[in-house]
Amino acid sequence: MNDLLYLNGYGFYVWGSYLVTFALLAIELVVLRKRTQRK
Amino acid sequence: MTTQSIKWFWFSSPATFYPLAGTIAWIAGVLAVALTVAGLYVGFVVAPTDATQGEAYRIIYIHVPAAWMSMFLYVVMAFWSAVGLAMNARLSFIMARAIAPTGALFTFIALWTGSLWGRPTWGAYWVWDARLTSELILLFLYFGFMALQASIDERRRSDRAGALLALVGVVNVPIIYYSVQWWNTLHQGASVSLTKAPSMAKVMLLGMLLMALAFWMYSIAVIMIRARCEIRENQ
Numbered sequence: 196m197n198d199l200l201y202l203n204g205y206g207f208y209v210w211g212s213y214l215v216t217f218a219l220l221a222i223e224l225v226v227l228r229k230r231t232q233r234k
Numbered sequence: 235m236t237t238q239s240i241k242w243f244w245f246s247s248p249a250t251f252y253p254l255a256g257t258i259a260w261i262a263g264v265l266a267v268a269l270t271v272a273g274l275y276v277g278f279v280v281a282p283t284d285a286t287q288g289e290a291y292r293i294i295y296i297h298v299p300a301a302w303m304s305m306f307l308y309v310v311m312a313f314w315s316a317v318g319l320a321m322n323a324r325l326s327f328i329m330a331r332a333i334a335p336t337g338a339l340f341t342f343i344a345l346w347t348g349s350l351w352g353r354p355t356w357g358a359y360w361v362w363d364a365r366l367t368s369e370l371i372l373l374f375l376y377f378g379f380m381a382l383q384a385s386i387d388e389r390r391r392s393d394r395a396g397a398l399l400a401l402v403g404v405v406n407v408p409i410i411y412y413s414v415q416w417w418n419t420l421h422q423g424a425s426v427s428l429t430k431a432p433s434m435a436k437v438m439l440l441g442m443l444l445m446a447l448a449f450w451m452y453s454i455a456v457i458m459i460r461a462r463c464e465i466r467e468n469q
Contacts, residue, residue: 202289208354212293212347216300219339223456230463 246325248465255465259458266451273444281437293351294438298425299446301344303453304372305407307337311379312404315397327393328468330400331383332460336453338376345369356420364413365421368406375403389468 200206245251277295284291311333318326348366349359360366379396386392414423425442426432432439 202292203283205288205290205292205354208290208350209292212296212350215346216296216343219343220452223336223339227456227459227463231459 246323248325248328251325252462252465255458255462259455259462262451262455262458266448266455269444269448269451273441273448276437276444277441281435281441284438287355290351290354291438293347294425295441295445297344297347297351298442299449300340300347301369302446303449304337304341304344304369305410307333307340307453308372308375308400308407309404311337312400315400318393319397319401327397328461328464329457330397331393331464332457334376334380334383335460336456338373338380340449340453341369341373341376345373361420363419363421364417365410365419368410368413371406372403372410375399375406379403 200210202209245254273295277292281292283289311330314326314329314333317323318330345366348369352361353359379399382399383392383396386395413419414421423433425434426439434442
């Protein structure tokens with residue numbers, strides 16, 4: 196598990212990319228969901 | 235007029251497009267989840283560590299698909315803008331409006347992931363390189379499109395002004411694409427092109443293509459949902 200997080204020293208760059216990407220996509224979905232529920 | 239063309243025009247009415255968009259969004263959403271799971275599995279479990287870049291290369295599975303989507307979505311936005319201007323079709327303008335935020339999002343993701351990939355490979359988060367700079371201009375074009383439309387109250391004028399900006403800005407897309415050939419850039423050349431064999435291992439290419447399809451499906455789903463919101467809010 197630690198190896199997966201560390202990724203030979205590249206963990207910050209790789210996980211930093213994936214985390215921000217999926218967080219932004221999730222935010223877009225939440226914002227859109229709120230918009231669809233708006234009357 | 236053939237039956238086929240009548241059907242196309244039938245769907246160009248926002249009222250008839252609305253339920254269709256809902257069905258498309260649902261199917262594309264399910265496909266996006268399945269393709270993301272498959273793409274991440276291939277990218278992180280099946281694909282080996284890169285011989286020269288080590289683990290840092292794994293950013294490719296989101297960086298390249300996001301960069302492709304950023305350019306592709308802009309071209310599609312410009313296409314609907316052109317159709318809207320030529321045929322004065324409401325649904326075309328709605329599509330252009332629905333695409334812009336997702337296009338901007340993927341442009342930001344391409345820049346962000348590129349920056350985090352640049353640091354370990356080039357030694358810098360950012361350089362004023364032709365590829366990076368033209369991609370940054372693309373982000374500003376998306377912002378400009380959204381800001382311009384938001385600043386004009388009258389809907390038809392706002393649609394037309396945005397459409398014009400989208401059309402003028404489309405010139406930037408080939409500049410981004412060919413920047414690595416036209417100028418001496420730090421950014422590497424295309425990994426995949428229509429004219430040459432891919433310069434990467436097959437399994438890595440598979441992971442990247444799966445993620446590209448996943449982002450594509452995600453974009454379709456989100457754009458359809460946003461188009462439905464636009465239709466409902468402007469009835």
